[in-house]
Amino acid sequence: MADTEEPQFNTLAERIAALNKQKNFSSVGTPEAARKKPPPPPPPGRPSAESRSQTAPVVTVNGSAHEQAPQQPPRPVRANADAPPPLPRRNTQNAGSPEASVPPPLPSRTGSFQASPALPPRRPSTITVPKPSGRRNSASSEASMLSTMSSLSLTKTNSSTTSNGSNGTVVHKLPPVCDMSSLPPLPPTKRELEAKAKEQAAAREAAARETTVRMTARQTASQPAIEPPRPSLPPRLPSRPAKPQPSTSTEAITKPTPKPTPKPTPVTVQIRGFGSRTEPPKMPARPKIDAAADDGPPPIPMASRPSVAQIHAASSRTPPVPAVSNDCWVCRDWSGPDGVAAQYPREQLPQHDVVGYLARVLCDPFPSYNDKARAIFTWFHHNIMYDTKAFFSGNIRGMTPEDTIRYGAAVCQGYADTYKAIANKAGLECVVVGGHGKGYGYTPLKQGQRPPPPDPTGHAWNAVRVDGGVWRLLDACWGAGHICGANNLFKKEFSPVQFTNSSERFGRTHFPSDGRQQLRNDGRTITWDEYYIGRSQGEPVEVFGNCGQEGIAEDTIEPASKQISVHSGQVVRFQFAHLCEHWKSEKHGLGKPSLFLLQIHGLDGRNDDFIPIETDGYWYWADVHARDLGAPGQSVMVLQLTSMEGRDARGVTAQQYLAKKGRVAMAWAYVAKWDLV
16 A cells, blocks of 8 residues: 655644544543543642643543643554654754653554565575584584674684675585695694703614623623733734744834744833833733634633623622721821820920920821821920919019920910910911810809809810811810829829810810800800800709710710709709710720719608619610709719729629629719709
């Protein structure tokens, strides 16, 4: 049917009037109008119906004029469905009224009865896409399997593209089926290349190793099992009687052909650059064993040929490790320098250049700086006494090293100065170290007592550089002997620990004024309070002189404190150890090992007893309950059994002692002492 031409309107009011006329909105009194509920009266101040816009019709009901809202008419059919309707003209006359600000309701759109065009038939695909078997994951779809077009591939030529058909339909073209066997192989990955390189390297190493084994087997087969020392020149091969031996000598000087003589004489050969040397006589020609084999080489002795297992064993055999010399100063054999030091008493020394003479006779016999330093140290024990008269009278005067040697007595400063003079003359680097020493006159602190203010003075010792450039601390004064507290006299007693002690042990009794001269192996620099208080945190255990002779390390004696409580209710362990794990009494001490005893007094101090101390050769220990040690005020001591039945007790075992305990006379010496509190 033909489309009717739609009338044109100049204003919105004309359009609304035409719509009302078409719907018969002006009929008054009809049943539809009678059934409608009248609108509420307008609010106060609202303009009358006459002043309102003509956009809405006014209906009079019961003598009252009411504005009736227009119904939305159906949308008329346009002449041209594609052209949009003309825009209504804007009425600017009632712009200031409230009704003008509210836009009118949009008309309802008429329903479209045009049917959607039918889709064109889909063209069948020439390629059958296999239906995926099983359940697919959430990322798979039919479109993803059929289309390979993306925004990045629009400008590229692909085997699968999407195009539009002639009738506007979308046609999907699939790539042709690809044969996987016809694809070229992928290049190897980095991991595969590395693995292949390792396999090739291993193969090369195996081939080189096999070649070496073969060459070694050939050389070993041609040589005896134990190769004799090579002569100066190898002997020539014997000449064959079947053929004359041509002259193939390549020596600088032609050698005469040796003749078989009863007594061959050695031949002197001149070798350029090395002078002349005597060559061993040539061996006579070997007689021919088999006349038939005139030109063939002699058979190879197969009996002496080593097997493959023997070759591998010989190649894998490591050379023996050379024995390392003992570098422990405690158990080192010092008998050489100690013996030389005892051969030169000071009374027989020349009066001229006595320091230089001692440096030569004590140090020249030894190439080691260790032995040179030890020889000088031991010489002081035999020849220099401590000047107790000058020390206790306070009349200490300085002397030169020559005067100290001639006088034969000095205090600690004289020992240190004289040692330095002899050592420097012998080529040793040696210095004098001044500081504080826990020697005669030192009073240990009581429990809880604070140390005095720092005062590192009053004593002197030496530091000497020995083998390997290592600095060692030594005290020649304390090594020569010690002062007895009973009569203030000097007791000549050799103390080798003053030479062999490590810097840490040496620092327990020596505190230098310069902290850099502590020379500790751990790199620490201890303080004055740490040095003065010590490991006992109070008065330490009392140690006697024979402790060093028996190789006992004083810093291993436990308990470290001198006072022991008898009411602690605990088991007290008494223990000590040798200076080092290599120390042996037969080699480094005075003979066979001694038997050590612990003297206790029993419960309430009424039962004295001597308990043998157990040992494993290095540690010594005894465990006793505190109540069995004795009563407060008594002392507990470690004793060394010195004689039994009038004979030397060295080597006596604990079983032998217990068998004769209380039956024969015994004697002992003190080693350590504690007080019971």
